[in-house]
Amino acid sequence: MQSALRRFAVAGSIIVGLLIVTGLVSGWALVGPVHVISLDETPYGRLLVFKLALFAAMLALAAANRFQLTPELARAISGGNKPGAIVVRLRWRIAIETMLAASVLGTVAWLGTLAPPMAG
Numbered sequence: 001m002q003s004a005l006r007r008f009a010v011a012g013s014i015i016v017g018l019l020i021v022t023g024l025v026s027g028w029a030l031v032g033p034v035h036v037i038s039l040d041e042t043p044y045g046r047l048l049v050f051k052l053a054l055f056a057a058m059l060a061l062a063a064a065n066r067f068q069l070t071p072e073l074a075r076a077i078s079g080g081n082k083p084g085a086i087v088v089r090l091r092w093r094i095a096i097e098t099m100l101a102a103s104v105l106g107t108v109a110w111l112g113t114l115a116p117p118m119a120g
Helices: 002-030 043-078 084-111
Strands: none
Touching: 002 043, 043 084
């Protein structure tokens, strides 16, 4: 389990990096640098900020899993202890991450129905 988590961490980091880069490019095209300061003045902008907050929460939880629970799991396994409680916490956090990801996707779908600032 420990090696699978380590391999997933590498793939996850690459995917997150790509998401951030494509998000920045998309934001530049749809919002534009001129409209960034006034994002809270449009429904699109408020929803975009909400999506970014969800994404940040998802990243924070993933980082906590990677840098807190994964090492705890490794210590428990290498020390011959049963990692049951750690695995339960990891499962709960992964479930919450999944709900946040679904919320991000739903918000992206909703954003697709609104006119971005660069359209006006």
